[in-house]
Amino acid sequence: MNSSLLEEVANNVSIPVVGHGGVGSKEDVLDLARSKFLSGIAIASLFHYDFIHSNRSLEGYEAEGNTEFLKSYKKLSNIKAIGVNELKKFLSEEAIELRKAV
């Protein structure tokens, strides 16, 4: 995640900027959340790899495209996957104000 680029963009526009693409760990998310120039952070891989790793059953996902990939429970080495609720808890403990896990 190129945060200096994001900061440059956010400082040059008056509309909300959402950072999207490349957070590899909860610490990355924390850094961006603390920076205050972003209105939002979009997270995909971090959650997706956590989901496929913690969901052992493929029930209901038989129609999904790459079931071999899902069954492999692969992890990407440069991503420290985390679930949504766990991430919220972590950010909350670091004094980032956010909506509680539902």
Next chain:
Amino acid sequence: MKKYSVAIIDYQMSNLFSISNALNALDINSVITSDPKVILQSDGAILPGVGSYPQAVNSLHDLDLFETIRNFINSGKPFMGICLGLQLLFNNSEEFKLTEGLGVIEGATKKFIDKPSVKTVPHVGWNKIEIIESDHNIQNYPFRDITSDDFFYFVHSLYVEPTNLDYVKSYTNHEGFNFCSSIMHENIFASQFHPEKSGKRGLQMLQNFFN
């Protein structure tokens, strides 16, 4: 016996189905309508709103809804305004050009961009509301079981400034500026945030008000 039903006022520019879905989830009957008779016969009404003030006012005039809304409010039955629906209740708005609204609540609708500390417009996303303690004992108190730690969903570029501060029921902070995020006066409750887009807390609020 006729079932309790809420009219969702259709003036051709709103997220009508979000609201209808929210009420369905609560088992509250509703009807999306621009028919004055249906609106006036309903047990409650919601004035939603997404879009620009001048266009909304034109639409309301074209559909002859100004009087219907005022009459419904005078009936004393629960009336909820959401987002643009809150702003339309006021005297006017400076969005694009100064436009007169329903004038049911004294005050104006102003632009965020004119406030020095505000750098980002529109105000989009989840934000907290600081609830002004008020009469919890009224039957349909909207904030029952809701606290100032709860988040609601906002998306707007203007805010309301009621002349009578007693009507303000919550304040919200956007980039250092505290603005009125909801008002209540007699049978009217109106919020700048969208209860129908605010998860469980939003549903709670709808359920509290239309019980």
